[in-house]
Amino acid sequence: MKSDLRNELGESYEATLAEIAKRAQFYDLEGRFPTENMQLLHRNGLLAYCVRKEFGGLGAGPGGDVGLYGRIIEDVSAACSSTGQALAVHGTACAAINLLGSRDQIRRLSEEVVSEGAVYGFFGSEPTQRFTKDGGRPGYDAEVRRAPGGWIANGQKFFSTNSMGAKRFLFFAMSQADGEQGLAVPIIAVDAPGVKVHDTWDNIGQRATSSGAVDVKEVFVADEFMLGRPGAFSQVSPVLLSSFQLTFALELTGIARGGLDFTIDYLKNHTKAPAGLPTLGHDPHVQGRLGEMAVLVEATRAIVERAVQAVADADRDPTLAAIAHRRVLQAKIQASDAAIEVGTRLFQICGARATTRRAGADRFWRNARTLSLHDVVDKQRAAVGRDLLGLEGDMGHVLASDAQRTNAA
Ligand SMILES: Cc1cc2nc3c(=O)[nH]c(=O)nc-3n(C[C@H](O)[C@H](O)[C@H](O)COP(=O)(O)OP(=O)(O)OC[C@H]3O[C@@H](n4cnc5c(N)ncnc54)[C@H](O)[C@@H]3O)c2cc1C
Incomplete structure (x- = not known):
């Protein structure tokens, strides 16, 4: 898939990711919007990834190429998870515009993204918000x-x-x-x-x-x-809701991948060799822990890839929406757990020296811990369990009742 992307997006894709990765620790320390990264993504056509091809974008996302959408969000998140989330939120907004906007709106708003590099926000959450016990939103105060x-x-x-x-x-x-x-x-x-x-x-x-x-x-x-x-948003294709949750699974998978990459680089370039071994990476205990981490990351990528495929299928055939949502929730749960786990385990592998602030190893756990709170994962686990028990019908029913609730509020 990666080589396909390189063909499609050119060599600059890998170079863009490498440049973003180089700045990840800087932006984490600064804690400010990654303007340079967003401009770089714009210069390389990636900010317009969810703009339709006919309006100059890459045509990724629901209603377009869901695989491309998944790959870009995961890769950018692996390079820098804040930039990955900024790009994912922006992409979700562009996808909503594509699905809900009039042709004239889509054309005008796409033009700003393609030519000026306009970035979008997607502002739902409110300080006064209350969720129902099953995670539904009874409405907004705005x-x-x-x-x-x-x-x-x-x-x-x-x-x-x-x-x-x-x-x-x-x-x-x-x-x-x-x-x-x-x-x-x-x-x-x-x-x-x-x-x-x-x-x-x-x-x-x-x-x-x-x-x-x-x-x-x-x-x-x-x-x-x-x-x-x-009222139209609540009735828009359930695939938009599933693809929104999918973005978090992809971002969290990116964090896990980033943590694994960090660990490999640290072992190769920054550790002190223990007595009797050429490098720390020659220690079988360290090798085993690294292998275990790599399998966790690959298993997570596989379940997330399966969810990407299910969303792409449901995008073509809405009768598959419930299957897609089920797979997305499973992927989101797995990616949340895996990203946090990688953020913890990398210290076991790299050792106490990796806790120096200069190394910046803590950002993977901090990012995973924070992003995995975006939606309450325990409620998502319960939704998967309810679905298995047939207590509330299938995922399609859950989606329909969510939409009705929001619409009625
Ligand atoms: C990095 C980040 C970026 C975000 N960006 C955006 C954005 O761009 N746009 C946007 O709209 N939102 C965004 N969100 C917000 C997100 O969608 C949530 O609304 C937000 O995380 C809610 O935080 P909270 O502390 O109020 O948690 P709550 O959801 O209120 O949860 C707090 C605690 O209460 C428990 N709880 C809550 N409700 C119930 C219930 N009914 N029954 C039982 N237990 C319950 C939860 O388990 C949790 O432990 C972002 C979140 C994060 C972390």
């Missing part, structure tokens, strides 16, 4: 109301990835307008009057994702920036 020629948006968001680097963001809000009730998705410019981005992201992991808070106060959104009619 609101939109009708105004001449458009809408007025109000609300507070947090965990707003890309907020310091985005040009626009998708803003999830409820509409009670006559005949236009339901979940609305206006697209808002970060520099629009009434938008305030708080540069407050200083968490232990995914430190360069710029996932701070955003206030939206009486912001006017012209009709041409409303994505679909209110």
Whole structure:
């Protein structure tokens, strides 16, 4: 798959990944949006990975090439997991635009990504949010109301990835307008009057994702920036919801791969040879631990690859959506556990010297621990269990009831 990509994207693909990997520790320490990486991705056509081919992009993602989508997110996350998440969130926003937008909206918004390198945010989470016990979201406190020629948006968001680097963001809000009730998705410019981005992201992991808070106060959104009619997002292909969860499985797999790469490099280039051995890598105990880690990473890649394939199949045939969602949840659970595990085990292999701050080995565990909290994995485990027990019908039923709940709120 990798060589296919090299053919498709050119040698610059590998060079881009290598350059991003070189800056990963720097951005982790700085904890700021990885502007240079996003510009590099833009220069190499990768920022437009989810823009349709007809509008100058690579055509990856739901509604396009899901395999390419998976490969790019995993590879960039392996190089730098903050940049991988920034790119994945941006790609999810582009995919939502492709699935929900009018042809004119898709063309206009794609053009900004392709020519200017515009980055998108996808702002749903709110400090006031409450989830139902099975992980459903009963709705948002953010609101939109009708105004001449458009809408007025109000609300507070947090965990707003890309907020310091985005040009626009998708803003999830409820509409009670006559005949236009339901979940609305206006697209808002970060520099629009009434938008305030708080540069407050200083968490232990995914430190360069710029996932701070955003206030939206009486912001006017012209009709041409409303994505679909209110309620449409909840009915959009379930594949978008599955592919959204898939991005986390891919990012977490990337973190695990990055941890494995780090360990190999550390063993080859940075360890002191123990007495009687040419290098630490000649110790059979270390070799065994490394082999065990490599198998964990490869097993995770295999289950995630299977989920990528299932989402691609469901994209072509919506009757396969439940199978895809099941596989995505399984992959997400496995990738969450594996990334955290790799982040821990690498210290066992590399030793106490790897705890020096200069080595930066701790970022893999910090990033995995933080990103794996994006959605409550225990609820996802329970969803897989319920599905096996037939307690709530199949995954298709779970998806349908989620959509109905959100729509009805
Ligand atoms: C790095 C990062 C970036 C993110 N970026 C974005 C973004 O760009 N856009 C976006 O919309 N969101 C984003 N999120 C937010 C994410 O979607 C979640 O909303 C957020 O992680 C919720 O955090 P919380 O602490 O409020 O957790 P909660 O979900 O409230 O969970 C806190 C604890 O309560 C428990 N719990 C919660 N609800 C229940 C329940 N009903 N029953 C039983 N137990 C429960 C959980 O198990 C957990 O232990 C991001 C998250 C992270 C970590």
